[in-house]
Amino acid sequence: MIRKYFNLVLVLFFFTGVINISNAQSDREIVDNFKAEYSAIEKSIKDATSLQELQPVADKISTLNSNYLVHKDLLDKSLYPDKFDESIDKLNKAYLLRQGDFSTIDVLQTEVGELKQQVEVLNQRNNELLSQVQRLEAQRDKDAKTIKKLEKLVVELRESIHERDNLVLAMIDSLMPPTMRDKDVFSTEDKSEVASQEQRDNVLNNVKTTIRDNIKFIKATSLKPDDLKEIKEQQKDFINKWQKVGVRLVEVYADNDKKSEELKQIDDLFNEWNAAVRQEAWESINEEFSLNGIELRSFRNGEDFTASVETFIDDELKNLGVKSEEESKRIYAQFADSTWFKTIQPVWMTYLVENKMLTDENKNKMESKIGEWKNALYPSNWWIYVVIAIVIIAIVAFILTKRRKPKSAENISLKE
Secondary structure, three states: OHHHHHHHHHHHHHHHHHHHHHHHHHHHHHHHHHHHHHHHHHHHHHHOOOHHHHHHHHHHHHHHHHHHHHHHHHHHHHOOOOOHHHHHHHHHHHHHHHHHHHHHHHHHHHHHHHHHHHHHHHHHHHHHHHHHHHHHHHOOOOOHHHHHHHHHHHHHHHHHHHHHHHHHHHHHHHHOOHHHHOOOOOOHHHHHHHOOHHHHOOHHHHHHHHHHHHHHHHHHOOOOHHHHHHHHHHHHHHHHHHHHHHHHHHHHHOOHHHHHHHHHHHHHHHHHHHHHHHHHHHHHHHHHHHHOOOOOOOOOOHHHHHHHHHHHHHHHHHOEOOEOHHHHHHHHHHHHHHHHHHHHHHHHHHHHHHOOOOOHHHHHHHHHHHHHHHHHHOOOOHHHHHHHHHHHHHHHHHHHHHHHHHHHHHHHHHHO
């Protein structure tokens, strides 16, 4: 009897253990399944490449919540650091944030499409204006009407290029949302998120076209320091924008085997643009001399400019007496009065020195050379003034002497 009772107890213990193990396995399975489904939804949110792909995830979150709500107590004990409600809430927030990203990108892509159309219109207009400017610049003899028309076209072209540049900068902003700029590495999903095939074929070309058109504008026109200062500011804005997002744009919009080539092309264009701005100053200065009949030796920097001016003046000094005095003075007047003191010194010198294109030493050397040339043509004849002064002193002394003599004679008479 006792033995029979003992066996019954053993059987009861066995079944109780089996039931407990079964329940433990069931609880573990519930927790594991929840975690697996949670991770899958989390990945779906992250991997979605469009708003359409993201939308079904909302139903998955709702289903997850409904299916596991009955196991809330179990999951609250098993999940760490978030409990059940917090986990569901976390998924909902991630979904809404991702939805906001796509909404922003949709708006930006719409803006890009509109900007692209405006850029294309301005590109065509700029090409037409540039052609007109180049034709007028090519005319050797320009009357007042032609010059006025040219000046008007140059202003119009500069404003149009500036407007197009601003549109391209706005396009760059739209193509690279702020949320993407801070990422160290772009995933495939990130790249798909910001790039469409149409943009891929267009954005980098627009950047290159913008820089090339600015270079063409500089080369086709004769500009003053104020014009160049404005261009340099515009250039600075463009370069700053490119330095912030340029590498990322290339990473997104360039083909894998062309990324380095695209970066190099654009960097080279920026360098060419910068060099064109610097060279334009020297070409405009040379043109000022040419317009007044002075042909200087070619120069591309401050040292060359100084050497060219000194060489020209040295040649003129050597020719004094060979050329007629009238001819020598005419050339001096064209160089100094009509060019140097009229435009070069008041208009260009400050710009050249401030932009470190010319040193104060070289500036002083040229001005000293011009002074030497002037003195050779127009001697100061200072000795004449000395002679005049001596004569005047002699006359005054003579008069004073004459006045003293009668007094001396009168004194002698009184003594006698």
